[in-house]
Amino acid sequence: MEHYVDKKALEKIVGDVRAQNSIFSDKSFLDNLSVTNSIIGRESESKKLVKFLLSYEKGLVVPLVSIYGRSGSGKSTIVQFVCQNLDVDFCYVNLRKAKTVFGCINLILSELGHENLKNAQGMNYAFGIFEKLILQKLEKSDNSIFVLCLDEFDTLFYDKRGKPSDFVYKIVVLVEKLRTLKRHMCIVTISNKVLSEFNLDDRVVSRIGTSEIYFDSYSQSDVLKIIRNRAKKSFLKKIDDDVLQYCADISSEEHGDARRAIDLLRTSGEIAGTENEKISKKHVDKAVSQLQKNQITTIISGGSYHFRLACAALSRLTYINDEGWHSTSDLFKQYQKIISPDTRQISYRRFSEMLVELVNSGIAVSKTESKGRHGYGSQFKLSVDPELIGNSCFPDWWPSVVESKKKKEAAAQASKRLKLLSSGRRSSSLGNLYRTLGF
Template sequence: MSEDPEEGMLSWDESVFRDERVFEIDYVPETFQHRESQMRTLQYTLRPATRGSRPLNAMVRGPPGTGKTTAIQKLFGELRAETSDVHTVRVNCQMNATRYSVFARLFEGIFDYEPPASGISFKKLFGQVTEKLVEEDDVLVVALDDVNYLFYENEASDTLYSLLRAHEEYSGARIGVIVVSSDPSLEVIDELDSRVQSVFRPEDVYFNVYDREEIAGILRNRVERGFHDDVVSTTVLDYVAEKTAESGDLRVGIDLLRRAGLTAEMRASKVVEKRDVDEAYETSKFVHLSRSLESLSESETELLEVIAEHEGKQAGEVYEEFQAVSGLGYTRYSEIVNKLEDLGIVATNYAEVDGRGRSRELHLEYEPEAVLSRLE
């Protein structure tokens, strides 16, 4: 009997996915693998909050895609289940990179509605947050996720100072802080003002890069929950794990599985093949770049476009083009270059220029086409 060519094809109302949400960026897995020691340390720092005391502060460090945000989400979920007297607020500093916007998110987390869009000073905002905590005799635990973005905007010290010193201005205010950094080159403590260093003595929790076997195990768990049986073979899963290990970012692998599944569906195939993974990888490998670009302001985006169009040019030449587009001065230009370098999007190096000595050159860490296409 000949095989039916339609047997391996999806019908219009079928899907390879059992639960596609398993592959979304904010999905919190029931089983959080290979982070037991980190979770124990974080639980230790927050234990005082369950008894109504100020928790210990913590510093969570590690490269992107190593489970830091998931750990915070799991931890806060546990804390909310334990007691109703503790407010937990995770602030995405990539999107809230000023002291004011951080406290606006804290206000929202405590009052369950956003503060007025204008007409309220930081002092008043700060006062309303702390007064509410004191009035209700509650503890607040703040996670400044991607705190490195506060450093890029020179807002980290002021933000932490306000949080750590709140009890001095409002007696009885109990606030614990978890700072989460995804920038391996950032020395968090060293970059803070001395006034903050004197009071910020956090427990240090490091999230190392997952090894090849750990990646394969985590992705296997996602496949079992997210795909129907036999959609992703062991061979294909191992191939995805290999690609993920090369990037060092688990998010690449999770995104890759989802996109490969969607690619297979576009072919009306009931199974994901290596060719689907290869096609999807051309997008998934830029997960970190896409996420970084989301946080850029209009002027930062304009400079990145100029750099992409003038790859390898001297900093002075790039500034002239940027100034013509934006009208901004050299000081702001230099600040943006430094931020883009901190984000790992731009690299700078010095070269000898005839008659001018050493001059800085600007290079993209990615292909110009990849950057420009994601800015559109």
């Protein structure tokens, strides 16, 4: 049945949205992309970053500062907050929006107000433009330092053909060139992984040093303080503390993720507003389900065919076998079984990299285990419901997986009954033998 949006339907949509928002006084404080006027916690990390950046006042700036730690630990927020409140010129870019290395330089140029370049114009030409824009910006502001913040830095290394290490090298060389012009530049990379995990050339490693700031996960009490602060500014009425505690507990199950707690609080409020009720734990539960579904849909819809196959392989093994952890080799075998026969397979190495992408996207978690004399190997486990993943990846294929599990369970039950029956017969025969022998 076709559904059309007419004036009456639009009025209902408007009414629903207004009902969602009726519970809030200012939703901007529940926006994860916004930077507030005050930050809870992270004083030590802020101090380290300020120390690195302000070293230009004594004539020396470290070329690169690596910020790393788990998602939702405040890395991006702190970097932007510090840069916004220091006398520095800075450019903040989220590299997740780029699919190639050249796309990364285009994002930077775009953030500085320049039009996008074509691939044919080349990386050297792009860096020439970048240098001019930095000098113009510093001359206009009369500042001495330019800070380039590259968030989601690991995205750069997904494009193997684009030579990501070369890209970093060109930026570091630019830092050195600006220094000869009595101007300073510092690159701040933000990632979930430590810098040493990236495959950077020795010529890059020798130039950037080891200036790192690790962001540990927020503690449960820190997450609670953060959402209490946000709730006070965001809602018309006071939110019960047990609801805020519940949001903090859920977001801290795997690790302290303040971003997830804020999303939970906002979505819970929207659901409660639609139902014309006060926010309670049941609204938080509904929000968990809704956010997880939205997140998975977004991630999978933006992934390649092989990325979806990797997700499907992990979800099938998890669902069929009722097991959590799976090795890279087992998952690769599963991938080979479900890939379309007329599609070229990716290599084992590329598949293992794709599993790491699953971890980075939050779909899975990983651990390293010893394999004895065979060294160490990675194990992967789904973080979400396998049925949600399977249906999101290939909705026409997943019912066959469900049917396979039913058949497997039926076969297991039949085997169990057969064993019991055989055991009963053996027991009866042994009993007769014992009686015959006089036992």
